[in-house]
Amino acid sequence: MAFQELRDRIPGFTDDKKSDKGTINNTNSCASSALHNGKEHIEPSAALTDSHIEQLAPLLANNWSTLADVMNVNKERIDAKEEPMKVAQRILTAWRQKEGKAATVKRISSVLLMAELFSEQVGQVFRGNTPKRISA
Numbered sequence: 001m002a003f004q005e006l007r008d009r010i011p012g013f014t015d016d017k018k019s020d021k022g023t024i025n026n027t028n029s030c031a032s033s034a035l036h037n038g039k040e041h042i043e044p045s046a047a048l049t050d051s052h053i054e055q056l057a058p059l060l061a062n063n064w065s066t067l068a069d070v071m072n073v074n075k076e077r078i079d080a081k082e083e084p085m086k087v088a089q090r091i092l093t094a095w096r097q098k099e100g101k102a103a104t105v106k107r108i109s110s111v112l113l114m115a116e117l118f119s120e121q122v123g124q125v126f127r128g129n130t131p132k133r134i135s136a
Helices: 003-009 050-070 084-102 105-114 120-126
Strands: 033-036 039-042
Touching: 050 084, 050 105, 050 120, 084 105, 105 120
Parallel strands: none
Antiparallel strands: 033 039
């Protein structure tokens, strides 16, 4: 899949340098969504939730080492003997804690895209669809 096609699938990803400073979000929900052109649209500023992490972990498990690198999570503190899915979950959780309010759907999508870890299944997680498991 081409880079442009992947960028088009990331909710809210744009190349322009427009600022969102004028936008105020008064909701306390973890993920704001609305129908946009007949499709569910997740607000790019939506926070990364526990549900996102639970769904992303199995999708990123086989690439946990790359994930740790791009998220600047210290690999020395990771038990390589632990199940890869649990390791990926811990990395994602550590990243979210480190990023604080900046740990948004848009931010993690961008990080995963740049690391070439973004896939159709990852995109489905952010669109609120349960990703289909792909058997190896």
